[in-house]
Amino acid sequence: MTTKIIEITKPRVRNPIFIEGLPGVGNVGRIAGGYLVEELNAKKFAELYSSHFMPFVLLQQGATVHVLKNEFYYWKAKTAKQRDLIILIGDSQSIDAVGHYDVVDKILDYVATFKVKDIFTLAGLSVGEKKEKPGVVGAVSDHSLVKKYSKYGIDFESGENVGTIMGASGLIIGMGKMRGMDGVCLLGETSGMPLLPDPKASEEVLKVLTKILGIRLDTSKIKEKVKEMEKLIKRVETIQRKAILDLMKQRLPKPGKEEEEGEEEGEELTYIG
Amino acid sequence: MTTKIIEITKPRVRNPIFIEGLPGVGNVGRIAGGYLVEELNAKKFAELYSSHFMPFVLLQQGATVHVLKNEFYYWKAKTAKQRDLIILIGDSQSIDAVGHYDVVDKILDYVATFKVKDIFTLAGLSVGEKKEKPGVVGAVSDHSLVKKYSKYGIDFESGENVGTIMGASGLIIGMGKMRGMDGVCLLGETSGMPLLPDPKASEEVLKVLTKILGIRLDTSKIKEKVKEMEKLIKRVETIQRKAILDLMKQRLPKPGKEEEEGEEEGEELTYIG
Amino acid sequence: MTTKIIEITKPRVRNPIFIEGLPGVGNVGRIAGGYLVEELNAKKFAELYSSHFMPFVLLQQGATVHVLKNEFYYWKAKTAKQRDLIILIGDSQSIDAVGHYDVVDKILDYVATFKVKDIFTLAGLSVGEKKEKPGVVGAVSDHSLVKKYSKYGIDFESGENVGTIMGASGLIIGMGKMRGMDGVCLLGETSGMPLLPDPKASEEVLKVLTKILGIRLDTSKIKEKVKEMEKLIKRVETIQRKAILDLMKQRLPKPGKEEEEGEEEGEELTYIG
């Protein structure tokens, strides 16, 4: 089935900005996106499922199962200076290299039906050390955007030294450009320790983003909220690791006594080929 | 070809319940499903083949070859309180991560043509130790089902601590929900030793399932039957391990004298690129 | 592109028997198939290419490149007792697990257009030791075929102990059955040493096959011919190993001084994610 989007309702959005916040380094994008959805009380309107996510379901409270997915939310502008938003958050990115392009292509095909022209992707930037005040590094689909967003305190200088943006956050603005969409990736500096969500970096990213969007948001509750979110995020990650380990075990032959001998001496290996 | 379903006959079933019992931890689901098919004398009506199964055939008694497959059976209700059943059993689940979603999607597409609204999937729950009386843990596609099935002695509390359901049993109820199907996964507690079928856990799962289905079934012969089934199951697994090992050997270069030197000194490695 | 068949000419064959001889254990099938094509002077009429073969071309004599492929040949019966033949030989089988089903499915789709009803696949059976007079073990798509071919000295008893037929030879008769084709796999006993073609086993397989086909064939030249064939076969295999090794090297990071430090101390790993 590769990748499928199931639409729950068709939202009436006008000239929406598309914002992506999926898991990644320090879960900076995931936390920022999730917090934005919650604080704005954005409404879910579609879900994305993919063969490129881990093939398991999570068992949640109340014995219900949870299939790994990405979710599309929308939010309608409240003032004339604001714009409608489509926000994508989720449990997972593709677990294999080939899947990233497939998932991103489906995402862009879908948001293109809402005539999206502007994209912000939220991600973490691993800098190897914990910073007192993490900066927000920017990357753009087109150089002209640097000037447009120069007043928001984004560091457009450091990116080149750093090198790459892995996965959805980079590909969405890169591939979006071919559809005529303008894209900015906001990267919150984080230590880069795996499994360690970084709410501080998310907060800095959110501050920049909300200033651009003309949205007032109380970011002080983010640490607290992260503790709740963290539970699910950590569970997905821990389980993912165990599952991968398990898959590897399954595939590797057990060095059981009987088989080991057969393998070593080639006596019982009378299989047909 | 990825995944194909070949229909042998089109059964006339009315409002059928779909039951899945494929191989997995302790082969709990596979044994329970197979026993159900045999005791009910259910009729086979379709077969599923997939590129995501191991690419070999088994040599059976009488020199006939057996392609790995899943099989659909149906059973017509005998009393007014019973419901028609569609039962899926088989030799294998997808051997790669990407394939699980593909196979499950095909299964759901197919059973949806019979207007399936209720699903039970049967699986094992690895608890790390052998229990005198293994419990049956439940997971549901929707929380309302907990109440509906509360009287059948299913443990709906332990699931959350356990975490995930790998493969078909979880995905079928998770992805089935999106098609408006209600799903319950019945997980028999088992020690989790690989290659060790656990008929006791299967029996407990079957007791719960048949009570729900309103079917009287003598589960006492299950151990005996398992010994027969076990032969095929064990063979598939042993061979699968050998085959995977063999594939790995094939792909890894033989550290033969000649090549080793070439590799080390880079002298003979005059390949073109 | 996955798998493509390019037809050169459409042969007029009537009720043809399909014979497969692709590389495998001891290259028994490949040698037998190739010898049959050459001795019968069979005509090539189609070629099969696949993404599941190694992504390189061989450099042949005269500086021409050779893309890995399978080739379809046909031969018209000379006497009333003989039948028309379609023979498949080639350089390679799928190099990944998923590809086998895809390639076999394409092969069967294609030969079905010629209304093939009978299949013989030729393969090696690894018995772990060199036998003075290697036997020919048989496997069938349907038990009734055992009786039909009982008079040709095929051992239909040993198969079950042996277990599986990996790859095309097994899948072709297994999947062919679903298209209503009768299939027999003839397996020549061989030591199972990799990279060691076994002309003796091929000769025994050919003796049985030609007796069934009512074709007189001088099998005495097979050793001699193998020496020629061996050159290409060995080259493909040696190169395939080197290529796989090379791909692995490419994918694995070089433990160069600079990078090693970065990796170890996590200082330079300031990539963005």
Place this chain on the structure above:
Amino acid sequence: MTTKIIEITKPRVRNPIFIEGLPGVGNVGRIAGGYLVEELNAKKFAELYSSHFMPFVLLQQGATVHVLKNEFYYWKAKTAKQRDLIILIGDSQSIDAVGHYDVVDKILDYVATFKVKDIFTLAGLSVGEKKEKPGVVGAVSDHSLVKKYSKYGIDFESGENVGTIMGASGLIIGMGKMRGMDGVCLLGETSGMPLLPDPKASEEVLKVLTKILGIRLDTSKIKEKVKEMEKLIKRVETIQRKAILDLMKQRLPKPGKEEEEGEEEGEELTYIG
């Protein structure tokens, strides 16, 4: 999405020659192709993107992101003796075995729409040592081409000893033949050290190519140009290695204290399957 070609403009070329110069051993083809595009001031008219390239974007100067791609350029003949050209250069080849055929198939489908009948692919030939004056070894899609190009100082003798052409350069002329296209692969002898671009080998390849094309080209600036190009090429490669390493780290379970114990003693591995 697998592989997509996005056309920017439809060039009016007549009977064009198709030239491929993608990354590979010593980046010989990539450097030669890039230099040709630059010196001829060829115009870009299409871009190719693929799921088989690494799933990241590069951060370039000016904070703009760069999606890995291949690029098609065209050049119109200036004199009656010259021919129009289509030149393919790019950042990457497929990173997995299966993808090469897919990408090459798309490339050939596309250039076939321009009625391409002649192809030159440019690549490196790893000879394990640095040569004072590297030779240019040739491989052809058809033996008749050896004679046709014999006067240009191409070594058509050494190929067979060398063995294979990995990836696009080989497959393009091999698969192009099936579309009735004549193909020559020009292989510049290089030491084969990975990560070491070899402008000298590229220069020799270009000298032969431009002589064939009847184009006068100053190849003296190639070393200088390579230094500029090298920056991007090296970055892609270094990052690709880091990214692959990182992906591997992600997939491998962290041998954290807690998990290690669970794994060893099987106590905490109470996952459901």
